[in-house]
Amino acid sequence: MKKSTRVLSVILAAVMLVTAFAFTSCADKNYAANNTTIKIGVSGPLTGDYASYGMAVSNCAKLAIEEINAAGGLNGIMFELIDTNDEADSAKVSATYSDMYQKGMQISLGTVTTGAGIEFKALAEEDNVFYLTPSATGDAIPNGTNGFQMCFTDSNQGTASAEYFNRNFVGKKIGILYQADNDYSVGITNNFKKSIDESFKAGMVETSFTGKPTSYDSQVESLKDCDVVFLPIYTSEAAVFMRAATSKMKGDAIFFGCDGLDGIDTAVEGFDINTIKQEVSYLSHFNSKATEGPAAELIAKYNEKFDESKFPINQFGASAYDCVYAIYEALKVAVADGKTITATMSPSEFCDILSEVFKKDDFSVRGVTGECIGNEKSTISWNDDGTVSKNAIKYVVKEATA
C-alpha cells in the first residue's frame, strides 16, 4: 500500500467516525426545546390508494386537538398536530419520522398502516418516542413500553369476537368456517375457541377448507342449520362461500367476520353483496353508519368541518380521535400525580411519563370507538403488552333481506 493511500484511508475513516457521531448526537438533541405547544406527530398515507385512511386519521386528530385546545388545553398548554405523508410505504417512514422529529414532535400516533408501523417502531424504540397507533393492527406493533395500540391486534380479534358472541348471541347455534392453511384464520379461530362460553360449545359446528376449494358443498352442508357463522377468512373466499350458502341457510342467519371481511361489498370484482340474503357483518370498533350515540356525534362534527364526499370518516379516523384524547387524559393523570409538564420537554421525557400512565392497571379513558351503550362512551384500557382492551362492535355491511 502506498503511503498516500494509507493517509487517505485514515482520513476517510476519521470522516466516517465523525459522521457516525454526528448522527447519534441527533437523537440526543432536544428539537422540542423551542416548542410553544405540545406537538403530536403522525405518519400516514395522505395520498395514493390508502389516502382515505390517512386523511381520516389526520382530520380526526386535528378535530380532537381543536376541541382540546378550545377547552383550554392542558392547563393552558396547547397541542398541535404534525402530519406527514408516507403513502403507506415503509421505505418512506425513516424520512417522515426524521421530518417530524426535527420539527419538534414530542408524542406520536405512530403510523396508520402496519407495514410502515414496523419501521416506525424500530426508530421510535431507539429514540424512546411514545406512540399510540390508531390503526396499525399488526401483532408486532405494540410493545408495552413505548408502543401502544388503539385498534385490535390481528390475533386479538378472535378473543374480541368471542366476547362479542358471549354478550350478544346467547342461545344461538354458532358455526365456524376457517381456512386451515392460513395463519391469520387459524390464529383467530384458536383464540375464538379459547374465549367462547361453554354454553355455545355443545352445538358449535366447526369446519374448514384449504386453499381455494373447488366446492364448498360439504362446508355448507355442515353449517346450514347455524344461526351465526363466524368467518375469520378473507373477502374472496367469503364471497364464494356465502354465495354457495345463502340459499341453504336460514334467512335470519348472520355471517360474522373479522377485519378480513372489510371491503366485502366492494373488493371482489363481480360480486354483488345483495345476492346474499342473510346479514353480513364484521367485527369492528367503530360504526361509521351510526345514527345515534357518541359515534354519530363525531360523524356530525366531522362532516361539518371536512368534506365527507372526498374523505369520509371511517374506523381509522375515529380511532385517531380517541388516540388524541387518550394521550390528553394520560397527561392529565400525570399532572394529577404531581408531574410537571411543559411544552419544551423532550420526546423521551414525554415517553417515560406517558408509558408509566398507560401501564397503570386503573388507567382507562372513554372513547367513541368500542361499544358505546346509548349515549355513554365506551371504556378503553390497555394490557401490559400495549394492546387495547375494549368491547368490539358488530359493523353491519348488509342487513338481511326479507
Next chain:
Amino acid sequence: METFFSTLINGLSLGGIYAMIALGYTMVYGIAKMLNFAHGDIIMVGGYTIFLFLFVNPIVAIVMAVIFCVIFGILIEKLAYKPLRGSSPLAVLITAIGVSYLLQSFAQIIFGSATKFVEIATFENKLQLGPLVIDIPTVITLICSAAVMVALSVFVKYSKTGRAMIAVSEDKGAAQLMGINVNTIIMITFAIGSALAALAGVFTLLKSPAITPTFGAMPGIKAFTAAVIGGIGSIPGAMVGGLMLGIIETFSNSVPALSPYTDAVEFSILIVVLLVKPTGLLGKKRREKV
C-alpha cells in the same frame, strides 16, 4: 341419513368434475405417453374465457370457452410437445410444467392476480327429492358429467377415430403401419381433453364462482391423482378414480376433525393404492420387454 345422501350426491358431482379433468390426463397419457401438466391450466383458460364473454350470454360464453380451450390445447401440443416427440420423457415433463407456469403467468399479466367473481347463472330453485334438497348446479354437473362419460366411452369404442385412438395407444408404430395418422390422432386427443377441461371449468364455476390465475392448479392435481388411482391410460379408470376422489373429499370435508387434512387424506389414498396395486385400480399390467 339425509346428510349422508346429500354428501354422497355432492361428492358424486365433485367427482364428476374430477373425472372429466382426469379423462384429459389419462387419454393424453394413453396416446401420447406423456403427462400433460398444463392440462389443469386449460381449465383456467376456459374460466377466463367465460369471464370475458359472459356479458353476451352464458351459453355463448360456454361455447366460446370450449372453442378457446380446444384451440389452446392444439396449439400447446403443436408448439411445445410435438417438437419433443421422441425425446426423453423427462424433457417433455419439464416442458409441460413450463407451459403450465407460462399460462398462469400470462393470465396474471392480463387479468391480474385478484379474484374475479364469475357467476355464470343463478339458480334460486332447488330440486326436492323426498327429504333431500339438491342444488341445481349439482344436478346439472351430475347429469352432464355422466352424459359426457357415456358419450366418450361410446365414441372411443365404436367410432373410427376412437378405435384409431385405441390402436395408437396400444402400439404407435403398428398403428402407423396400418395407415393411421398418428399426429392427427394425438391432436384430436388434445382437442377432446381440452374441451372436457373447459366443461370442467364451467361446472367448477357453477359450484364456486371465483377465478384466479391458479384456478385450475388444484383441480388439475386432484384429477391427476384420480387418473393415477384409477390407472393412468385407462378411460374407465379415470372415471372411477375421479368419482372416488370426489366422494372421499366431500366426506372428509364433512367431518370437522378431518376437514383441515382433506388434501392429505386424498393423497394418502393415492399412496395406498399405488402400494397395493401399482398400476392403479383398473390399469393394465404392461410387461416391459428388455
